[in-house]
Amino acid sequence: MIYYPFILLSAYLLGSVQCLYFHIGETERKCFIEEIPDETTVVSHYKVELFDVRTGGFTPPTPGIGMNVEVKDPDMKIILSRVYSFEGKISFTSHIPGEHIICLYSNTTAWIGGTQLRVHLDIQVGDQAIDYAQVAQKEKLSDLQLRIRQLVEQVEQIIKEQSYQRFREERFRQTSESTHQRVFWWSLSQLFILLVMGFWQMRHLKSFFEAKKLV
Amino acid sequence: MIPSNKNSLIGLLFLSYCICLVKSIELTFELQDKSKDCYYENIQKNTSTTLEYQVVTGGQYDVDVIIESPTKEILYRQVKSQFDSHTFVAAVTGPYAICFSNEFSTFSHKLVYMDLQVGEEDPLPGIGEQVTVMTQMETTSQDIHEYLNKIIDYQTHHRLKEAQSRKRAEDLNHHVALWSATETIAILLVAIVQVYMLKRFFTEKSPTQNQYKSMY
Numbered sequence: 001m002i003y004y005p006f007i008l009l010s011a012y013l014l015g016s017v018q019c020l021y022f023h024i025g026e027t028e029r030k031c032f033i034e035e036i037p038d039e040t041t042v043v044s045h046y047k048v049e050l051f052d053v054r055t056g057g058f059t060p061p062t063p064g065i066g067m068n069v070e071v072k073d074p075d076m077k078i079i080l081s082r083v084y085s086f087e088g089k090i091s092f093t094s095h096i097p098g099e100h101i102i103c104l105y106s107n108t109t110a111w112i113g114g115t116q117l118r119v120h121l122d123i124q125v126g127d128q129a130i131d132y133a134q135v136a137q138k139e140k141l142s143d144l145q146l147r148i149r150q151l152v153e154q155v156e157q158i159i160k161e162q163s164y165q166r167f168r169e170e171r172f173r174q175t176s177e178s179t180h181q182r183v184f185w186w187s188l189s190q191l192f193i194l195l196v197m198g199f200w201q202m203r204h205l206k207s208f209f210e211a212k213k214l215v
Numbered sequence: 216m217i218p219s220n221k222n223s224l225i226g227l228l229f230l231s232y233c234i235c236l237v238k239s240i241e242l243t244f245e246l247q248d249k250s251k252d253c254y255y256e257n258i259q260k261n262t263s264t265t266l267e268y269q270v271v272t273g274g275q276y277d278v279d280v281i282i283e284s285p286t287k288e289i290l291y292r293q294v295k296s297q298f299d300s301h302t303f304v305a306a307v308t309g310p311y312a313i314c315f316s317n318e319f320s321t322f323s324h325k326l327v328y329m330d331l332q333v334g335e336e337d338p339l340p341g342i343g344e345q346v347t348v349m350t351q352m353e354t355t356s357q358d359i360h361e362y363l364n365k366i367i368d369y370q371t372h373h374r375l376k377e378a379q380s381r382k383r384a385e386d387l388n389h390h391v392a393l394w395s396a397t398e399t400i401a402i403l404l405v406a407i408v409q410v411y412m413l414k415r416f417f418t419e420k421s422p423t424q425n426q427y428k429s430m431y
Contacts, residue, residue, distance in 0.1 A: 020240050020331065022254050033243040033326070035378065122240060132339055146339055147356045154363040161370050165377070172381045179388040186395040193399060197406035204410055212417055 021120040029105040036125055037164035038097040040157075043129040044122065046104065048086040051116035058118045060086065066107045074098025083107050097164045126160070127153040239332045241371070243271065246278065246325045251316040258305040258333055266291075266313060267330040269298035269375050272382045274323030279316040285309030295319070328375055336364070 024030050034042055048067055049058035069090050071080035079100075080092050094100060106117060130153060136146045246252055258264055270276040277295035284290055284306065291301050305311065315327055349357070 019333075020242075020254055020256050022252070031245060033245070035243065035374065121242075123242065125241070128239075143339070144353060144356065147353070147360065150339060151356060151359055151363065154360070154367065158363065158366055158370065161367075161374070165370070165374065168374075168377060168381065172377065172384060175381065175384045175388050179384065179391055182388070182391050182395065186391070186399075190395075190398065190402070193402055197402060201406060201410055205413060208414055208417075214417065 019120065020122065021118055023116050023118055024104075026106055026115055026117055029103055030119070031101055031103040032121075032123065034100045034102065034123065034125060035098065036094050036100060037160040038094050040126050040160060041091065041093045041129050042100070042102075043124045044090045044102065045120075046088060046090070046122070047120040048106070049118040049120075051118070068103075068105050068107050070101075070103040070105075072101045072103075074100070097167055126157040239330070239336070241328070241330045243326065243328045246273075246315055246317045246327050248320050248322050248324050249318055251314055251318055252327075253312050253314040254329075254331075255310045255312050256331060256333060257309065258311050260305055260308045262305050262334045263302060264305060264311070264334070265300065265302045265330075265332045267298075267300040267332075268315070269328045269379075271326040271328055271375060271378050273325030274320050276325075276379070278325060278327055279319065281312075281314045281316070283312040283314070285311065330371070 022030070036042065046067065048065070049060055050065065051057075052059045066083045066085050067088070068083050069080065069088075070078060071090070071092055073079050073094065074096055079095075080090065084090070090102070092100075102123070104119065104121075127150070130150075132146055132150060135141065135149060141149060242254075244252065256264075266282065268278075268280060270278050275295070276297045278297075280291070280293045280296055280299070281289060282291040282301065282303065286307060286309075290303050290311075293299055313329070313331070315329070317323075317325055
């Protein structure tokens with residue numbers, strides 16, 4: 001990606017709008033799933049605050065506390081796993097399309113349960129992840145050129161999504177065909193088994209009754 | 216990421232002073248059985264906010280959703296809902312809670328997608344500020360941009376629908392395989408047991424049981 005350095009540079013500017021937050025326990029683990037096409041950049045910002053018992057509010061944690069971030073690709077291979085500080089930015093580019101799992105958990109070594117953590121999180125995918133202010137500045141684009149650049153990025157995203165859609169459609173079709181095959185062959189084999197069993201039962205019982213002199 | 220240069224340090228400082236004005240976030244998360252997940256968002260007064268959600272997989276594809284204002288007033292409540300979209304205007308500034316609850320479900324965990332759009336989309340730098348009337352070229356490109364956004368939205372919906380169906384198909388495939396194996400075993404067992412039982416009815420009282428046993 002040509003724009004990669006700019007995404008990196010603009011990281012902290014983008015981070016300024018992180019505002020969705022949730023609470024997790026210190027020992028808990030929170031995962032999010034991003035279903036994305038290949039070659040798509042995902043940028044995520046987060047900030048952790050610690051519950052303060054004295055004030056009843058949330059304060060920035062002591063420097064020792066960090067977050068473990070783990071990103072898994074659709075084959076469950078870990079493509080990113082490291083410890084960040086309590087505030088940071090994660091960025092990765094997908095290589096295979098599918099469900100990427102992003103997990104966050106604190107690196108606390110402490111007690112069971114622990115205190116509450118407030119995590120501010122923001123995840124941007126594909127063209128959303130691009131900071132156009134930075135692009136304009138770096139490449140000296142006029143307003144209109146910048147607009148066109150944005151349109152190009154959007155169209156690229158749509159194309160990626162569509163080719164991914166095809167990929168998934170194929171998988172879907174394979175599943176359906178497999179189901180079809182299984183149902184078909186199984187109904188045949190079930191019929192066969194029933195016939196064989198019925199035949200065997202009859203013959204067996206017949207010879208049995210004959211031997212018992214009941215018939 | 217640990218700030219390593221001056222720029223990012225300034226950025227970091229800048230970050231802590233910024234308030235959220237415009238935001239759109241899409242999240243897909245797993246909702247465990249008997250659990251409740253809440254997300255909070257600081258929303259400025261008079262900002263229009265849209266929440267969209269859909270249960271992608273799990274159980275009966277339903278979830279309880281509640282939106283609560285900072286004054287603990289319930290703005291929206293849906294019980295066992297599969298998907299919906301709700302738009303509201305914030306009456307007060309403060310943290311709004313969006314809660315997804317799976318408390319009624321004892322064993323099925325669910326995958327929930329949510330899209331939260333707060334306020335309008337950020338204008339491109341430089342474009343929102345100009346006072347002159349936009350040229351036709353600019354208006355057109357603005358329109359194209361909005362249309363593309365719509366396309367992306369539709370794609371997302373399509374993707375979710377497809378994911379839902381695909382997962383259901385995968386489940387079905389799995390169940391068919393499992394069930395056919397079980398039933399094959401069941402047929403064989405029933406057939407053999409049937410014969411065995413029937414034989415026993417006739418042989419039990421017989422004093423010459425051993426004689427017939429040797430026959431088979």
